[in-house]
Amino acid sequence: MEIAKMIDHTMLKADATTETITRYCGEAREHGFASVCVNSCHVPLVSSLLKGSDVKTCCVVGFPLGAMLTTAKAYEAAQSVKAGAHEVDMVINIGAVKDKNWDFVRDDIKAVVEASKPAIVKVIIETCLLTDEEKVKACQLSEEAGAAFVKTSTGFSTGGATLEDIRLMRRTVGDRLQVKASGGIRTPEFAKELVEAGADRIGAGNGIVLL
Structure with a gap:
């Protein structure tokens, strides 16, 4: 099992500096990680630092709450892809899941999927806040909306994978x-x-430890 190629080397802290992001990109190139995953403001830097390597540029949108306007979430995704992102990890609208407003949840995901093309979308369902029934439904709606992945957690809520x-x-x-x-x-x-x-x-804040 080549674990390195499965790791999204992830730095999403609010105080992440250019120096930190640059180091993560260097580590990802050195170890052959799948991607470097960052907040969208860092996409231009990451994209430039990873150019010519097999490591993809990944970013999060609607992070970490997922509770903004769908149009804003889709716009962030579109701008991120334009800036060089290959993969977009979006947070679903968790309140809408709790409301059982399934059309809204699906449309919210679909808007990001469409805005992100040709990049792929991973849908963060924030499992720690959902019942098993809600987790299943969130996965089904992600599939209906055209996402490539379902993802457990932001790492910023009450629990992880x-x-x-x-x-x-x-x-x-x-x-x-x-x-x-x-x-x-x-x-x-x-x-x-x-x-x-x-x-x-595997999304991890220190991918090197997992090798």
Whole structure:
């Protein structure tokens, strides 16, 4: 198992400096990670630093709450792709899930999927805030909206990835979508367990520790 190629080397802290982002890009190139995942303001820098490598530029939009206007979320995605992002990790509208406003949830995701083309979209469903029934529905709506991945967590809420959630998400999407585990993944052993449970990608704040 080539774990490095499954890791999104992630730096989403509010106080992340240019120096920190530059270091993450260097580490990602050195170890052959899947991507460097950053807040959208850092996309131009990351894209320029990763140019000519196999490491993709990934960013988050609607982060970390997912609770802004759909038009704003889609605009952030479109501008990020224009600036060089290959992958967009968006946060769903969690309140709309709780309201069972399924059309809104689906349309919110679809707007970002359409705005992000040709980049792919990973949908962060924030599992720690959802019931199992809501997790399943969020995964189904992500598939209907054309997303490429479903993802467990922002890492900024009350919990992160669990083996149970990865298994549930994998059962729900089958092999039609990919599954990303993120949040609280700090050991190689846990990363390996998550992959065995069905994760295709691992989002981690220190990918080097997982090697």
